[in-house]
Amino acid sequence: MDVEETVKRIVSDLFEIPVGDLDDSTSPETVEKWDSLSHLNMVLALEEEYGIRIDDNDIVEMVDLKKVCSKVREYLGR
């Protein structure tokens, strides 16, 4: 179960970007459709996918794709 692959699929679906264009530095600064509202949608999608519940302070710390993946791994490891 590759976390990076799944996270990229979800992000690609939500922000309308081809998976190939995504990398560690992908962030709200580089992606037009990644705003505060769609950030919440991303949280909803990740929680649904993994059956986890992400703490509020972790939600705001997911500032780029690298952070998103590492946070998800943290929750899966817990």
Place this chain on the structure above:
Amino acid sequence: MTEKAAREIGNMDDYGYSEIVSLVNSLEKNETGLEPYRIAFLRNITIDPMLPYLKLLCFREGMRPEVYMGEYDNVIQEAMDSKSPLYGFQPSLVVVVLRLNGLSRILADDFLGHSPGEIDDERDRVRDYLFQVLTSMRKNIDAPILLNSFEVPPYTDLGILDYQRAGGQGNTIRALNGELREVANRFDNTYIVDVELLQSRIGYGEFVDNRLWHIGRAPYSREALKLLAVEYFKFITAFRGRSRKCLVLDCDNTLWGGIVGEKGIEGIKIGTTYPGSAYREFQEAIIGLFNRGAILALCSKNNFEDVIEVLEEHPEMVLSKEHFVAMKINWNDKVSNLKAIAEDLNIGLDSMVLVDDSEFEAEMVREYLPDVEVIKLPKDPTLYKDILMSSGLFDSLNYSSEDVKRGSMYKAEVKRKEARGGFTNIEEYLGSLGMVINVAFADKLTIPRIAQLTQRTNQFNLTTKRYSEADISGLSNSDDFDILYVSLKDRFGDMGIVGAAILKHENGDSDIDTFLLSCRALGRGVEKVLLKACLDASRKRSARIIAGKYVKTKKSKQVEDFYQRNGFNTIRSGEGESVFSLDINLAQFEVPDYFSDIVSEV
């Protein structure tokens, strides 16, 4: 891409949230030919994450959803501003989403800090606020309005003492919700969405997501948003007259446990102990739908005698042969059987629901008959009742005495069809039915059924205008309007009210605003009796000209030349709409002579 492609979306539960977002994005790009449905939101919370669910449901039913999201916490301002983009948007539906903690801090968060007198004043203020919002909207639009009711806090201000007092926080908010309903009832086409009930379905802990509330003013969880979208869509389905009509049931492991062909009547599970009790409960829920007005049919791969024996002899069966208007119990495939049922009952496939425990049957029907809604039951029969009821497929916004009689009316229709077989000449057959028609003006007792007809009738409907009971009431009271209805009975049974017409009299002429006939009364010339009644009513008003319009819809093609065939002149013929007129004094109009009796109040 077509409407059919939109329909092949299948079950929303099969998709993850991000998949739905992606699917909706691509549907928005590709499905540009669908009929638009414009939904406006006025709100004091962030509700956008709900939209992918609602939009997917719209696309699935061949509508192209367009959304106007009002500004955050600007509800009354937008409602009161006649120049607001809300009105420029020309919504098909307005949804008002107000959370109590934004509207009244006193009631939601600071209840004990105020005296009972102040609480009463605050309740009045909230009620008046909503009344003002609805009044302003109704000045500008006729579109249906949905209003969310308020959540009751899970931990009230007085704790265990709270509920014991009528004036406690919980009871105050519950009473306020009751007042919301009263306020909504004062307006046409305005309905409450029972958020308290939705919340109770999954529990407060699952419904409200306090993190998202604090981070983004988005209080509801993903599950809650899905529930809300599904609930809103049930209303949309009802507004569009698309509530389902016919519930088709499998038998084995659906109405009873086990396969009757293998276990015999003694071996199947139906009764007062587990698991039979679950099947009994399911049958009782089905009877509830029957009493609501749904018609029931059986579709089962079995020997006919085996199933009939259970229906007639098994002492624990709740459903009986009498409940079903059609029984396709044979070894043919279910697709053919469903098509035959639709033809026998003269209903569309898109008004049918199939309930079956077999994955194979469900998939086949979904593949070949995408218009039929399929509910595939899981292994556990204790889940059946809730699965059926939560679908809301038979939900509609009216309920009249005719609904209770509907099953027996359809059975009579089947008998008529059988009698038909013996005649070579249609007029002879129609004469043999002994039909008696009553034509009268609408009154308090008949208004609900007339309104229901305007909402449900899609085929023989000249203008497909949808009216609520309040609308019909208003027109009926107006001097400028006549509302006529026809009811029909014959020697097989009483079909009740089967047609209606709304006439507008203006400037010495008459205009047929609405003219429709229920599909159960087609092919008998009843429309001629109704049309003659329209002419008579107009003649009484000394009208010279009577005009009629045909508004084109997908389902009403059969009546596009109705007025022409009845002697009207074509005034204007267009792609979407045609207008016809008739000089009343020159009209030579004959009603068929095979009716046994026509009693007319006109």
